[in-house]
Amino acid sequence: MKIPIIYNLRSLRQRPVSTLTTALGMALVVAVFVSMMALSNGFQSALTSTGSDENVFLLRKGAGAELNSGIARDAANVVAGMPFIAKGTDGRPLVSAETFVVIPLQRVGGGGMANVVVRGVSLAAFDVRRGLEILEGRKFRPGSREIVVGRTFARRFPNSEIGGRINFGGQDWTVVGHFAAAGSSFESEIWGEAEQFMPVFRGQVFSAITFRMSDPANFAGIKETLEADPRLYVDAYQEKEFYDNQGTLLNQILNFLAVFIAGIMAIGAVFGAVNTMYAAVASRVHEIGVLLSLGFKPRNVMSSFLFEALLIALLGGAVGCLLVLPVDGLVTSTTNWNSFSELAFSFSITPRLILYGMVFAATMGLIGGYLPARRAAKARVADALRR
Amino acid sequence: MKFARLVLANLGRSKRRTILTALSVTVAFFLFASLRSILTTLDANAEVGSEARLIASSATGITFPLPQAHINRIQAVEGVKSVSWSNWFGGVYIDQRNFFAQFAIDSDSYLAMYPELLIPEDQRRAYLGERTAALVGAGLMERFGWRLGQTVTLQGTIFPGDWEFTIRGVYTPENPSFGDESFYFHYDYLFERTNRQVTPGWFTIQLDAPDQAAAIGSRLDALFENSSAPTKTETERSFQAGFVTMWGNVSLLVRAIGTAVFFAILFVAANTMMMAARERVGEVAVLKTLGFQNGTLFGIVMTEAIIICVVGGVIGIGLAVMSMSSFRAIQSFLPGFSVTPGTVWLGIGIAVVLGAITGIVPALQASRLSVVEALRRV
Numbered sequence: 001m002k003i004p005i006i007y008n009l010r011s012l013r014q015r016p017v018s019t020l021t022t023a024l025g026m027a028l029v030v031a032v033f034v035s036m037m038a039l040s041n042g043f044q045s046a047l048t049s050t051g052s053d054e055n056v057f058l059l060r061k062g063a064g065a066e067l068n069s070g071i072a073r074d075a076a077n078v079v080a081g082m083p084f085i086a087k088g089t090d091g092r093p094l095v096s097a098e099t100f101v102v103i104p105l106q107r108v109g110g111g112g113m114a115n116v117v118v119r120g121v122s123l124a125a126f127d128v129r130r131g132l133e134i135l136e137g138r139k140f141r142p143g144s145r146e147i148v149v150g151r152t153f154a155r156r157f158p159n160s161e162i163g164g165r166i167n168f169g170g171q172d173w174t175v176v177g178h179f180a181a182a183g184s185s186f187e188s189e190i191w192g193e194a195e196q197f198m199p200v201f202r203g204q205v206f207s208a209i210t211f212r213m214s215d216p217a218n219f220a221g222i223k224e225t226l227e228a229d230p231r232l233y234v235d236a237y238q239e240k241e242f243y244d245n246q247g248t249l250l251n252q253i254l255n256f257l258a259v260f261i262a263g264i265m266a267i268g269a270v271f272g273a274v275n276t277m278y279a280a281v282a283s284r285v286h287e288i289g290v291l292l293s294l295g296f297k298p299r300n301v302m303s304s305f306l307f308e309a310l311l312i313a314l315l316g317g318a319v320g321c322l323l324v325l326p327v328d329g330l331v332t333s334t335t336n337w338n339s340f341s342e343l344a345f346s347f348s349i350t351p352r353l354i355l356y357g358m359v360f361a362a363t364m365g366l367i368g369g370y371l372p373a374r375r376a377a378k379a380r381v382a383d384a385l386r387r
Numbered sequence: 388m389k390f391a392r393l394v395l396a397n398l399g400r401s402k403r404r405t406i407l408t409a410l411s412v413t414v415a416f417f418l419f420a421s422l423r424s425i426l427t428t429l430d431a432n433a434e435v436g437s438e439a440r441l442i443a444s445s446a447t448g449i450t451f452p453l454p455q456a457h458i459n460r461i462q463a464v465e466g467v468k469s470v471s472w473s474n475w476f477g478g479v480y481i482d483q484r485n486f487f488a489q490f491a492i493d494s495d496s497y498l499a500m501y502p503e504l505l506i507p508e509d510q511r512r513a514y515l516g517e518r519t520a521a522l523v524g525a526g527l528m529e530r531f532g533w534r535l536g537q538t539v540t541l542q543g544t545i546f547p548g549d550w551e552f553t554i555r556g557v558y559t560p561e562n563p564s565f566g567d568e569s570f571y572f573h574y575d576y577l578f579e580r581t582n583r584q585v586t587p588g589w590f591t592i593q594l595d596a597p598d599q600a601a602a603i604g605s606r607l608d609a610l611f612e613n614s615s616a617p618t619k620t621e622t623e624r625s626f627q628a629g630f631v632t633m634w635g636n637v638s639l640l641v642r643a644i645g646t647a648v649f650f651a652i653l654f655v656a657a658n659t660m661m662m663a664a665r666e667r668v669g670e671v672a673v674l675k676t677l678g679f680q681n682g683t684l685f686g687i688v689m690t691e692a693i694i695i696c697v698v699g700g701v702i703g704i705g706l707a708v709m710s711m712s713s714f715r716a717i718q719s720f721l722p723g724f725s726v727t728p729g730t731v732w733l734g735i736g737i738a739v740v741l742g743a744i745t746g747i748v749p750a751l752q753a754s755r756l757s758v759v760e761a762l763r764r765v
Contacts, residue, residue, distance in 0.1 A: 271410050
């Protein structure tokens, strides 16, 4: 027969300070774990949502990153005429040849310099990528020194309000719109017309070409055709895969740190739980004796104490998750070393992470409670009641 | 001191509890020392650049090249001792994951400017005498198991094609924070193989005296302001500090985690001390009856708490010192990664404070205990 749960609840209330300190210790471990996972999660999703699996992304062969790449105008024209490119509502192919440079800009409020991506596009770029929308203002007018900026950029750099002027490449550029791009890294960028940027920055070469496939299932065939074409000299990537890979290294570091730091903290918290549970067992020797003599089996006693440890841990886990909830959505930044530019992203706490946090807490509780619970189960009635 | 045995006896009263508490303090201080070392190493790396050298890069952006013609004009500026030029190569060795920095340098002027690169004399001559030679950091040699005289192939990303280099020299840095995982080769090789298409990525300028850095920097920028390639000149130190900040707000992250660790362990240790105190109510009452003063009892309980925390702290920091310096992988990211004496002392200080905080409640309880009340319960 099982020992009623109410017994555990009352026992915990009997020694509130010790229950709470143990739970709070675990809460902080869970908070650190979840917040670091949220950091890595937010970083990865900013990059992942940048790419679409319907799009193909072309770079000069061997370049590996937009910053290193160069594609001549002739090659860009060849690509635009390919048959497997999807058509937009106006019947024009959904292809965007883009220039890509990185410039230094002063952050808002004396936060030092940051490297920012300036992407030269054509108006087709807004259709090639899904989820792109102008939040405020309008798109740039071809042939003018106008730019639109991502919404994350707009929050982090001065003069980025509509009508503001930003100076780079020795020119003043007028901000005419703010855009959103589903939380992707595009939101940290400045977009203007490629034809305007070319003479200012790199001459008559594009950095990359992105197009939408009319049949995404045929990516392998398209890749083969493009890479074998002697006029092009390009590597073809699925856009989503390309951006996913950009974050791999930093993501691994963050995940490793989350597990490493939280793991070490967990060891400390488990020791605390062991202490608490041993003390609980020691102070309740009489009760255990009574339980056993009432006919509860040793394994009932054991599972009851394990359950009690689990309760403390889950309380801690819940408090820990509540503690970190405020960081959700907090924007921070790091450098995307592939493009050498600042990438702003937000902490992202998902239900899955909360679940991981609770599982983490439960594991700590069970490990910490195991030895003390076994000690309780091994108590002999005669010894327990003698004292 | 005469109560030392009493304190020890108390600690030994529940050995398991004492050890578990000390161990949880140990892991906390292991983390503390490791995390703080990340910060001190980042700071040290930001300081490694010289104040007597300037870096002039393109004002348009760090990735934009500068014209060769700037060199002579810089050389002519008063207070400039010598100029060297370099380029970022960005090649891939077998796989993208094997990242390391590669620089094409104008070797004669560059090596003269950098006495902090220690190279055996015969290797220096061998390197300087061969067009496709490479000068490689000792750490990088170790990382890939390279040998002197070996030929390595890098795939160019910015400069297409396969590039072969023969390792002719190995350097060790004078200061570990400088890093020993860079790969240098001759700018001339890059220049010739790209059909003279390449121009320098940045200039390194050695000054006659460091106190002129700011003045000469702005004079150079003014000189090129209206040219086709304006420059941005700063001291090497601030140039490198700029890269360190690119990782993002590491210090805030580390501090936040450090605070969480501190409080987590504070809860664990405080809980234990209170449990220990609760068990000893009767004992303390007896001691009082025997004539122990309140202050003495306060001190005894406090000492006990501080001992647990300091012992745990010292072991944790010691473990960090031992494990961190032997951890090779981390040196690639954080050259010169080590636990500084400052971290050790700060850690011990925090351990004492931690002990005092955890001990204060039980110590006060012990000193204020009313004998009559306590003995009634016995």
